[in-house]
Amino acid sequence: MLHTSSRLSHFRKARKDGGVENHLEMGKKLLAAGQLADALSHFHAAVDGDPKNYMAYYRRATVYLAMGKSKSALPDLSKVIELKPDFTSARLQRGNLLLKHGKLDEAERDFKKVLKSNPSSREEQEAQSQLKKSDEIQRLVGQAQSDFTRRDYGSAVSHLDIIIDTCVWDADSREMRAECFVQLGEMGKAISDLKAASKLKSDNTQAFYKLSTIYYNLGDHEMSLNEVRECLKLDPDHKQCFSHYKQVKKLNKQIQAAEELIQQQMYSDAVSKYESVMKTEPNVPQFILNAKERMCHCLSKDQQTAKAISVCSEVLKADPQNVNALKDRAEAYLQDDQYEEAIKDFESAKEHSENDRQIKEGLERAQRLLKQSQKRDYYKILGVKRTAQKKEILKAYRKLAQQWHPDNFQDAEEKKKAEKKFIDIAQAKEVLTDPEMRSKFDQGEDPMDPESQQGGGHHHHHFHGGWENFQGFNPFGSGPFNFKFNFN
Helix, strand or coil, rough: CHHHHHHHHHHHHHHCCCCCCHHHHHHHHHHHCHHHHHHHHHHHHHHHHHHCCCCHHHHHHHHHHHHHCCCCCCHHHHHHHHHHHCHHHHHHHHHHHHHHCCHHHEEEEHHHHHHHCCCCCCCHHHHHHHHHHHHHHHHHHHHHHHHHHCCCCCHHHHHHHHHHCCCCCCCHHHHHHHHHHHHCCCCHHHHHHHHHHHHCCCCCHHHHHHHHHHHHHHCHHHHHHHHHHHHHHCCCCCCCHHHHHHHHHHHHHHHHHHHHHCCCCHHHHHHHHHHHHHHHHHHHHHHHHHHHHHHHHHHHHHHHHHHHHHHHHHHHHHHCCCCHHHHHHHHHHCCCCCCHHHHHHHHHHHCCCCCHHHHHHHHHHHHHHHHHHCCCCCHHHHHHCCCCCHHHHHHHHHHHHHHHCCHHHHHHHHHHHHHHHHHHHHHHHHHHHHHHHHHHCCCCCCCCCCHHHHCCCCCEEEEEECHHHHHHCCCCCCCCCCEEEEEC
């Protein structure tokens, strides 16, 4: 196959050296061999060489049809009929194309003329069949329009399905069906029809505008922005598209800024940015829901437990199967020591996303923490939250150590109770101020309990003996305990 540059020079030379008939003959051979681009170039040359040669237009139309370019084929077939009105085959082909484009009146005129022009039996049979089909489509179009006017969108769709099955390139029918789908809430089907209509009709700004508004109402700001830009490429002064573009662009910018803040783990700032998103677009429920879903995530990550649970619950009230909100609320429940509620959320999330590793690990962790909470909870011993910083832990510890110091008690039973309490307080302080031990405890293991340790190679701290081993310890010092340990 010739390259484009060499092909052009070849054809220029051919135009000088050879005539129209040579181009037609060469184009015919290339068409038979399936070399459509080369064949088309020869037929272009034939048309240029003799603008009155109906066969040159007909051959070129044939190539256009083979390439799926029906819009280009139609003018060539019309030219053939203008030059040779009795060319029945060309008229029949044009009628078929007009029918597929939904131009029913024009198609019927062609089919009727074919029947009056002494056609072959095959052409006569095809023309009669297509004329009958066109009459039926005319009836269905009227019925669909009547259904649409009565707001019987389901019936309209049923009729339009049959119409479009024949009139596959009819943009108007697809646009009407798209509007029916919008009214029926079937947005995916509406989008499919409008995308087809935007290609079938030149400069179809309205299709792009409708696509943009559908994506916008679905909460897809990025696709909405893409489609409205296509509208403005065709008509930069389109009022509806320009107005919509400004709104979508502003919203898109805010959402992108919020997501960047989340990437930087600036969760509180991200929450504020998503609050701005809801103010920018308060009338589209999906944007409100999307914003709250991300706020739920940020609040959970930022350990603002009560707010996280509240916002996540709002999301789940509107969308009970929202896996992200279920996971984030489960994490917030864990922070609030509501282990059974966390387990329920992780289990619900697992039903809708079985292979999510994060859900599996979260569920296992919640189950361990529930089991752990039924034993000894170092956070509860010190009366601090799971989110407490080291400074808060030490402050709580010092207060309790002073309160439960055994020297404060004279009664033997009370002293014995105080000694046990004091040891628990000391153990809690050791676990929660040691990052490694605290991490293990937060995962559901008790570093002070050999039974909860997984695997070997760990050394376990045990307080050996009773209160006598704490003699001389200053609970208000900043250094470590002078505990005596057993090492397993």
